[in-house]
Amino acid sequence: MTEQQYKELLIKTAKMSDYEHKEKVVEALRVASISFQKEFAFTHHLPDHRQEHIIISVIPEKLAILKEHENFVDDLCEQAYEPNDYNEYSGLILKPGILHVAPEEISQEIFFDNIQNQIIGEIQKAKFSIWIAMAWFTNKEIFDELLKKRNEGLDIKIIIDNNRVNQEKPLFTLENHFEVYRVDVQSKRYKNIMHRKFCVIDLETAMHGTFNWTSAANYNKENWDVDHNREIAKIFAEEFVKMRRDAELSMLI
Incomplete structure (x- = not known):
């Protein structure tokens, strides 16, 4: 060895x-x-x-x-x-001794079960920022963990689809606590969905998959990837910034 x-x-x-x-x-x-x-x-x-x-x-x-x-x-x-x-x-x-900078440790974990707890675990480790793009967000347990992090002073931004479920189902109002953007995706003939589901933590970790942040998703057959990789986190962060900019522009129209 x-x-x-x-x-x-x-x-x-x-x-x-x-x-x-x-x-x-x-x-x-x-x-x-x-x-x-x-x-x-x-x-x-x-x-x-x-x-x-x-x-x-x-x-x-x-x-x-x-x-x-x-x-x-x-x-x-x-x-x-x-x-x-x-x-x-x-x-x-x-x-x-002197500072030793080793090659970046890269790890990927893929989960099919107990996804909610895995998400909460990564949120609890956050130190600086949490950026979320989520089609449906009604999960009170995840909301509570984000609120704790906001109270610690972390930068939390959320982009969600502007749909009826996100408007009527939650037991909380995201805008009362976080910087939130509700987006409409509209084609020429139909109202479409902002269907993305990812989260960037500290610009170092990216979480993404099929799992919406709802309680019902715990009973579905879902998958969730956690990438501890700055390069992958950067790709998702760049997309989040683009989505946020587009959302801000749409508010001005």
Whole structure:
């Protein structure tokens, strides 16, 4: 296992844990460098195995975080250590170092069940902005999570289709709390639908799929993708900005 592969495994293991402060540790590990330090001393645990320490070097402000949670990080290092015939994990060494910028971690998750909770989970992780384009939005649980984020000071913008369901069904009025654009899609002969269903969080995560933000959607056969990828988030953000601009222009006509 290479040092970069070991670092990626540490981060994945941390993410899967139930440790309360795992997000802080993951953020610090992402900008850290990892190295293996093989020792001449034997371990006295396994026959003919020499000691090997894991050195994690990171900028001082992140080093303080890792030291605060050193027992958790040490446990991660031991879990991720690859068994071999020559060395044995013998401990963690934390050192100050320079900022290490690794290639962007890209992950995609596709869900067919429990979609509402997945959406709420991503909303809860938002730090700066949430931009939503949704054909139908009547789900009170998702609305409540967005309201919490607005009260934390996040920038929340919503584009929805101007249809009867969005006007009459909700137990809330979006405009009372958020920046909202209700759009009409009109062809020459028919009123059509703004049928998009996506959400951009912090310009880093894009969620999209067939799942409307309604309670009824929980009982349908739906799918939902979560892309932790800046490039994909950028594409959806650009489309959102275009939709918002078109909505503003239509209000002036």
